Amino acid sequence: MIKMKPLVIPFFYESFSLYRSRGYSVEDCIELDKDETIDAITQSLRKNGFEVVPVGDMKELVHCIARGEHEKWDLAFSISEGMHGVGREAQIPGLLEAYQIPHVFSDAATLSLCLDKGKTKMVLEHMGIPTAPFAVVPPSWSIEKGISQILEQSRHTADLKQMPLFIKPACEGSSKGIYSFSKVESIEDLEQGVQKLQTRFPGQSILIEKYLAGREYTTSILGSGDSARVIGTVHHDWRGVAPPPGTETDYSAKSQSDVGFYNFHNKNKLLEDPVDRMADKEDSSEVQEVERLALETWRKLECCDVGRVDVRCGLDGRPYVLEVSGLYMMHWITSSMVLAGGYRPPSRDFA
Known part of the structure; x- marks a missing residue:
């Protein structure tokens, strides 16, 4: 032989x-x-x-x-x-x-697109896939120009005039560039927040989105094209999680859907206070719709092999795609793909 x-x-x-x-x-x-x-x-x-x-x-x-x-x-x-x-x-x-x-994994063109969340949202919108109302602040913007000009240029002007909004650098991951000030409640906070992000991430666009106050999910996907399938979906449950440093928000007094989001400061401290829970699609029509939307998004962007789609619901109950990652963190404890696949690391309590 x-x-x-x-x-x-x-x-x-x-x-x-x-x-x-x-x-x-x-x-x-x-x-x-x-x-x-x-x-x-x-x-x-x-x-x-x-x-x-x-x-x-x-x-x-x-x-x-x-x-x-x-x-x-x-x-x-x-x-x-x-x-x-x-x-x-x-x-x-x-x-x-x-x-x-x-x-x-995905080809260079797909990876480049998915890393730029602003351009990804433009493509998703063109394809008819729901994503939160948004505007993109180019690197050339300065505070002297005022942020209203950016909002007026968006096709979502009416939605973006209603607070709260959410800001983050367009081309980062792992909650990099997301801080306690990322959720903004006024035009003044919006301008100051965008300016701070521009200083920290020079040469990069800043994404402004309508803040979605519903539940947040991460759906892990395996495969390519018609053979792609959902491994599982994780629900990010923020009830009882301590507020980000520097804030005085009483999280316990608010509903989970209104307060929680990963930021740079809290994401790597949640091993002791985990927020990830397996979502059971058999018991939830919302999870079923999240997984259907995630798989449709994965296929339309022609992602390959393995990755994730992040989805968050609005107050209208509809799921909206936040972002797509064709390059998935593979850490055996911190990766939501590991949890979605059914593995329970001994050092985390997922009960």
Whole structure:
């Protein structure tokens, strides 16, 4: 019997600890992978019979190509988030595609689109997929121009004149750039908040959305095209969660649907106070509609292999797509995909 040679799998990632050692802040590195995640994926691929080549980040890929090492590669596996530019998640896939090296997960064009939440919402709206009313503040905007001009240019002007609104950088993930001031109650707060985000994220558009006061879900999806299917859906339940630092909001006095959202400060502190709960579609028509909408969105954007769709409901009871991620965090404890798949890490209480 002829023994088949194992496929050679180059593995791409950015190490959180490595970039922290280079002087980047925790917030700069929040999307990067911990060494334990990188090691676990490497070992899992090897246990499944693949020859894994841990490469690292974009610069390491360039060096490998320059040395001709890429000619031995069969199929690339990338969880690279990138570090610079609004299309950073697509940089390694784009270079792989240029050298005709096949890779798993979505293609460079799709990853680049999905990272830009403003452009994604424009495409979703064109396709008839419900998304919250929005406006995009370009990097060239300054507070001297006033924010009303931006709101007037949106096709959703009437909706955006009603508070509260929500602001965040258009091209970030892991709640990076979302703070306690992201939910705004006045035009003055809106202008000041946008200016703060522009200072923190120069050269990046800022997204203004109508704040959705209903329940929030994350639906995990496996597969591509017609074969794509929902793994499961997580409900982010904010009841009893402490308020973000620097706020005096009495969360216990409000309904869960009116107060909660992930921000940079609280997202990584919720392991001790988890908000994720499995959503049972058998008992909820709302969850069924969320999953139907998520799968439709995934297919229409031509996402591949695995990822997630974040959905939040409005006071009208309708679900609206918040964002789509074709590059899913794979940490065995913190990833909602892990919970959606039915795994219960021993260090978290999901009861």
